[in-house]
Amino acid sequence: MMVLVNGELADTLSVHDRALAYGDGVYRTLELIDGQPRLWPWQWARLQADCAALALPCPDETVLLAELARAASGLARAVAKVTISRGQGMRGYAIPVAAAGSRVVAVSAWSGYPPACAREGIAARWCDMRLAIQPRLAGIKHLNRLENVLARSEWQDPVLREGLMLDSEGYVVEGTMSNLFVLRGGEVLTPALDRCGVSGALRAWLLDSLPALGYLPKVVRLLPQDVLMADEVFLCNSLIGIWSLARLDERIWDDFALAQRLQARLARES
Amino acid sequence: MMVLVNGELADTLSVHDRALAYGDGVYRTLELIDGQPRLWPWQWARLQADCAALALPCPDETVLLAELARAASGLARAVAKVTISRGQGMRGYAIPVAAAGSRVVAVSAWSGYPPACAREGIAARWCDMRLAIQPRLAGIKHLNRLENVLARSEWQDPVLREGLMLDSEGYVVEGTMSNLFVLRGGEVLTPALDRCGVSGALRAWLLDSLPALGYLPKVVRLLPQDVLMADEVFLCNSLIGIWSLARLDERIWDDFALAQRLQARLARES
Numbered sequence: 419m420m421v422l423v424n425g426e427l428a429d430t431l432s433v434h435d436r437a438l439a440y441g442d443g444v445y446r447t448l449e450l451i452d453g454q455p456r457l458w459p460w461q462w463a464r465l466q467a468d469c470a471a472l473a474l475p476c477p478d479e480t481v482l483l484a485e486l487a488r489a490a491s492g493l494a495r496a497v498a499k500v501t502i503s504r505g506q507g508m509r510g511y512a513i514p515v516a517a518a519g520s521r522v523v524a525v526s527a528w529s530g531y532p533p534a535c536a537r538e539g540i541a542a543r544w545c546d547m548r549l550a551i552q553p554r555l556a557g558i559k560h561l562n563r564l565e566n567v568l569a570r571s572e573w574q575d576p577v578l579r580e581g582l583m584l585d586s587e588g589y590v591v592e593g594t595m596s597n598l599f600v601l602r603g604g605e606v607l608t609p610a611l612d613r614c615g616v617s618g619a620l621r622a623w624l625l626d627s628l629p630a631l632g633y634l635p636k637v638v639r640l641l642p643q644d645v646l647m648a649d650e651v652f653l654c655n656s657l658i659g660i661w662s663l664a665r666l667d668e669r670i671w672d673d674f675a676l677a678q679r680l681q682a683r684l685a686r687e688s
Numbered sequence: 689m690m691v692l693v694n695g696e697l698a699d700t701l702s703v704h705d706r707a708l709a710y711g712d713g714v715y716r717t718l719e720l721i722d723g724q725p726r727l728w729p730w731q732w733a734r735l736q737a738d739c740a741a742l743a744l745p746c747p748d749e750t751v752l753l754a755e756l757a758r759a760a761s762g763l764a765r766a767v768a769k770v771t772i773s774r775g776q777g778m779r780g781y782a783i784p785v786a787a788a789g790s791r792v793v794a795v796s797a798w799s800g801y802p803p804a805c806a807r808e809g810i811a812a813r814w815c816d817m818r819l820a821i822q823p824r825l826a827g828i829k830h831l832n833r834l835e836n837v838l839a840r841s842e843w844q845d846p847v848l849r850e851g852l853m854l855d856s857e858g859y860v861v862e863g864t865m866s867n868l869f870v871l872r873g874g875e876v877l878t879p880a881l882d883r884c885g886v887s888g889a890l891r892a893w894l895l896d897s898l899p900a901l902g903y904l905p906k907v908v909r910l911l912p913q914d915v916l917m918a919d920e921v922f923l924c925n926s927l928i929g930i931w932s933l934a935r936l937d938e939r940i941w942d943d944f945a946l947a948q949r950l951q952a953r954l955a956r957e958s
Contacts, residue, residue: 421703430700431708433691433792438701438771440833441711447779472834473841497779501708504837509717509767511833511840511864522703550822550884551856555834562832563710563781564742564825567774570781571743586821594781614820 419526420489425481435520437503440511441561443520444468446619448656450496450525453487456688457656460619460626465500468558474502475519482523489525497657498525501561531658536681539664539674540579542653544642545569545594549585549614557617570594579661580653582645585614590640596655597621599635600648601676606635607644620654623687624680631679652677659684689796690759695751705790707773710781711831713790714738716889718926720766720795723757726958727926730889730896735770738828744772745789752793759795767927768795771831801928806951809934809944810849812923814912815839815864819855819884827887840864849931850923852915855884860910866925867891869905870918871946876905877914890924893957894950901949922947929954 421429436442446465449456462479469476482500490496503520504513547569555562569583580593591609592598597618599608606628611617628635645651650673651663660681662674691699706712716735719726732749739746752770760766771792777784817839825832839853850863862868862885869878869891876898881887898905915921920943921933930951932944 423703429703431703433693433699433701433771433794435708436837438705438708438773439715439831440837441831442834442837445709472838499779501703503708509769511836513837513841524703547824548822550820550825552818552820552835554817554838555820560834561709561711562834564712564830564832565822566781567706567710567712567783568742568824571783 419524422485422489422523424521425485431503431520431522432506434506434508435503436505436507436517437501437520437561439507441563442472443501443503443561444472444474444559445499445501445561446559448498448500448619449528450486450490450493450498452494453490454688455483455486455498457619457623460622461656464559464617464619464622465502468560469502471558472560473513474504475517477502477521482521485523486525489523493525493527495528496525497528498523503561535579535661536659539662539671541577541665542580542582542593542663543573543578543667545572545581545583547572547583549583549591551586551613553613556614557611559616566594582666584642588641590642590645591615593653596653596658596661598645599624599652599654600640600645601650602644602648606633606676607638607640608635609640610637618655620656620659623684624654627680627683631676631683649673650676652680689794692755692759692793694791695755701773701790701792702776704776704778705773706775706777706787707771707790707831709777711833713771713773713831714742714744714829715769715771715831716829718768718770718889719798720756720760720763720768722764723760724958725753725756725768727889727893730892731926734829734887734889734892735772738830739772741828742830743783744774745787747772747791752791755793756795759793763795763797765798766795767798768793773831805849805931806929809932809941811847811935812850812852812863812933813843813848813937815842815851815853817842817853819853819861821856821883823883826884827881829886836864852936854912858911860912860915861885863923866923866928866931868915869894869922869924870910870915871920872914872918876903876946877908877910878905879910880907888925890926890929893954894924897950897953901946901953919943920946922950
């Protein structure tokens with residue numbers, strides 16, 4: 419793994435960094451092919467939006483792309499994590515006037531997921547952990563991720579690849595590490611992320627790509643029964659790609675047709 | 689400032705530490721007199737409870753006290769921050785089986801606050817930022833503090849020493865960095881922290897100490913009008929001690945009698 423901190427080779431951050439103290443930052447995880455990030459327009463748009471939402475210093479696009487390429491040198495396929503922190507601060511929540519930001523680019527060789535996950539779908543469960551409703555932070559891929567950590571800690575069974583999370587009012591929001599889409603009666607639906615949840619880059623790509631396949635996706639409040647009654651359900655993130663749900667507790671699906679069309683389209687996307 | 693990371697002199701943490709990645713940890717801030725933490729029974733109880741709530745490895749008490757004393761050597765009065773993180777992990781929310789934890793003890797000379805804050809009370813404001821209702825994380829002094837960061841970023845006026853925060857249902861919970869008590873009609877009330885907020889060590893000390901002054905404090909849901917109609921309002925944390933509210937928007941208080949009795953008692957507490 420190669421790590422660049424503010425462009426320098428390093429693998430540590432100051433203990434006074436506000437990412438550590440308060441989770442005061444955002445991140446993205448992305449796939450690199452020959453040093454080039456896939457789905458970059460969608461990743462970059464999300465990173466810019468998230469930095470703006472927290473008034474974080476967004477890195478220069480050219481600098482960031484150069485650092486990704488450098489950290490991935492020699493790797494045909496790699497995983498990158500980009501973390502943008504407020505930077506160092508002294509005691510107290512107040513944002514330092516001179517906060518310079520910290521930029522961590524960590525790249526490692528692609529380890530991937532079993533191809534069967536994408537081909538045959540996966541098994542998932544419902545999480546007990548609920549997402550709190552916090553419109554001010556909703557959608558942002560920020561570093562305050564204890565809800566996801568606790569949700570993911572609910573199961574150890576490796577057969578279960580994902581857990582679905584509800585908000586505190588009982589609406590379905592996402593998986594612990596993925597966004598969710600359902601196909602029902604010819605309509606594609608995905609949960610609104612205006613009150614909680616993480617707005618993923620691949621979710622944005624799917625919303626942009628579905629019309630070309632004849633679907634105008636709707637962003638809605640979704641109940642558990644909407645998922646259970648769906649014709650197809652699929653999860654997405656930038657590393658797993660698109661995974662169909664084959665099983666959710668007792669519910670079994672065997673129609674993955676739309677997910678497979680989207681996988682094929684995604685495979686052609688640079 | 690002296691910083692010990694897992695007992696070794698250091699001032700950095702791995703970029704793979706989960707405190708940085710997810711805010712997966714807890715912390716306490718405390719005052720040291722000649723290397724001895726004040727209010728230690730309350731601080732230690734809160735640290736243990738918070739570690740237990742997140743299944744974090746709680747440090748050994750003897751080890752932690754020795755590290756605090758070492759980091760404070762030469763300082764008659766000091767400020768310590770103790771951070772307990774899940775430790776290093778690889779990609780993904782799942783808690784590593786072998787997570788060893790990271791322990792950061794940072795000590796610096798006491799810088800303090802103007803004595804007038806304790807003597808004459810302070811001015812505060814209402815924050816627009818609301819605390820989300822998340823019972824699973826309520827009370828824990830964890831590292832997911834973006835709500836506090838955003839609340840504190842709402843004002844720059846140095847005259848305003850604190851901002852009061854409501855939860856998403858409109859109940860008063862706390863200050864951005866302090867807990868809150870009100871005296872009204874001879875009763876002492878403080879907000880319940882079962883749905884959000886941070887349970888501070890000095891709050892616990894106050895709840896334990898008020899009966900000796902003739903008050904049986906009640907832990908309740910408090911509305912903004914309950915604060916505005918109170919005879920006395922005071923804020924507390926382990927560094928500021930006890931500050932009366934002298935002004936909240938248009939509301940002025942000049943009775944600080946109970947707060948002053950508590951300050952006197954706190955001054956005698958080791």
